[in-house]
Amino acid sequence: MPDTAMGAGFDPMRSRLLELEKLQIAPGFQGHEKAIGLAKASLRQSPLNPRALRMLAFADAQTEKIDLAEAKLMMADRLSRRDGATQLWLADRRGRQGRIGDSLRHIDVLLRTNPEATAPLLERLASALTLPEARLAIRPMMVADTPWIERFFSIAVERPQSVAPLGELVASLQVAPTVDRLEGSYASLVYRLSGEQQYDLMRRVYVKLPAVRIDDLYDVSLRSAADPKGYRPVIWDFGSRSDRGAAIVGAGEAEFFAMTDVRGVAASKAVFLESEGQALRFRKKDGTAGEGAAAFWRVTCVLGRAAKSSVQSRNLLEVPNGTILSLPFPAGCSAAQVEMVVDGAMRRDPTRVVLSDLGLVR
Template sequence: MVRFRKMPSIGIEWRRLLSIRGAVIAILAIALAVFAFANAASQLGAKLSAFKPLGPAFYSNRADLVRLEVGIAKRPVAAGEQRFGATAIEMLSWSPLNARALRNYALHREAQGDVAGARKIFLAGDAISRRDGVTQYWLINDAAKRGNVSGALDHFDRALRTMPDATQPMIEQLAVSTILPEARQALTRFVRKDNPWLVRYVQAAVEKLPKVEPLAQLFVDAKQAPDLPALNTSYGQIVDGLVSDQKTALLQRFYPLLPKADRGDIKSIAINEDTFKGGYAPVVWDLGQSSDRGGALIKSGGTVGLELYGLPDTLGVAARKLIIPPASAQRFSWVATDRGSNADSAAFWVLSCLRDVGKAAVGGKATVGGKANGRGKANEVRSTNLLAAKTLRGQMALPKGCDSIMISFEIDGGTGRDPARMVFSSVTVD
């Protein structure tokens, strides 16, 4: 008979070991959870002082930073107090690479009269992060005070690129500075298609500047007007503003830079399809935006004509076109192919002399189809009523001594049911 020796029981030993192992794992898990919580809290900016000895990974001074900044906002002079400086230094000891902490310490140094020291600290913060608005604004003003326009614009550029939603006052300030020649000179390097804030800047300048001349001069100095669809409206406003201000010489330098503009637009008044394919009014034909008067290019029998009209009870300009005539030019001529009139309707070609304000303009006399009548001004020539003329052809003398001439078609729709209208196959200056 075989006898088996009874083995000692190990169940109790294993259970004891497993319980010890479980306790260790549980303790480690709790510790990791606590540290994870502390780390998450520090990332969210929660202030848990018990974790401060563990370092910045487990303790956030963000709440201290916010409290410090709120204090400055409420009482700016507080930046110069020793308590503020001590807190700012403590923030730096915890976050030496924190741009906000550097900025607060820089404000303290400035408040104590150490502008040079503040500048070094602000520049150090700028090297760490370009997204701190206070730092960029301080550096902009500091550079401007020292006459460093180019440096100020560098910080403008950084702020406008990194904080587009919070920098509208900056873009408006920059737009107004375009009046200054030194600012324009420094701004030319930012006139390029890949500049993300160029559109905002140009739109603000058109709106804020009393005259568009400085803005047009900037594009001339930069030797380009970037082809950006978002700028087409602004380009048109600049052209119209230069015409209104009679800045013809600058217009001739600015206009050829524009996308879809031709240098010859300002010297031609031809009626053809190419004339209406691009350009900016009134350097090209301006047919207006009114629903009761205006014009359109039409085709009839293989020929192209310009139809100009005015509805009944309408009085105003249906079309206009700026031209710089050749030095030898003496007359404006037209050929119409059709017309329609109402009772008391009338239509006139009006040639207005554009010159620098303060210079006297010399009016010419109309011939064959026109005359300088009492309704005209001293610097303009008006035709006779084209709707009552015996012929569809005519000509009139150009105003003399003009740098440029605005050719306008004025119409009175009269009384009736249909528009008063004329269709021109040709208009020329020779």
């Protein structure tokens, strides 16, 4: 047997097997007897041949001998983890058996060895996140050297359904993977959780993200606008529109503005309150009233027994420059969305107000 000089796994019938296996996986294949004969002949030549075992298993499956097929495919899996069809069959089988963790581990192997076939599998992983046992199985895979992690996050965070299952997965990690190209997905996850009013989950996610300042969760100062190290809305969002927005104009000072006939939110930030009785404190530095223009704080409670209640300040353009003011948060509020609303009215020039010394007081 000169073939054995090439090793026990050498397969001189490889080309014939490759040709037939492509036909075998197609719907309506009728040549199972030929496939069985060729696979058995291949195993006599090279007993450690996972491809031949898989062909025999698929023939068993075709005749409803599922247990025999499974046994052969488990043997093929032990011989080689690089056969995509074997991994996919076993993943589907484990899923049907309710063994979600085992199913996802086979998908992990398939994603690592067949990167060209990732999109449907990553969709499957993202869908599985709704199951607690799936999140438990996927959690060990959420490390920086997992080759498919960036594509997985991209798909999971863009799903039209809630991102809460992905949030629960990230919140369960000791720390989220430090991968530069995941920053966009992290930003989308945090922003979407706030949009879904999942503020408590957003906080649990945020503390696991790399390169963020945890203190920003409990701070309304302008530090996160001047030196952003995190994700909106935990850090200040000064917007990206040209007709309204905000900008840092000095140490601890920001200008909030709106153009003529424009009204809307110029800046916003989420903040979590560590105790009852806190208030937003600030100093009005500059800004003049006139022609119906206005600028005021609007605070909306998003977590706690006061959720959905809101308060707003007086028109800050009518307050003398240099005045220090405060706006109490609603009683029973655990987290709030703080917004600066500016109304440009019909003024000829842009409406602007400059504030400084933003902070929380009791």
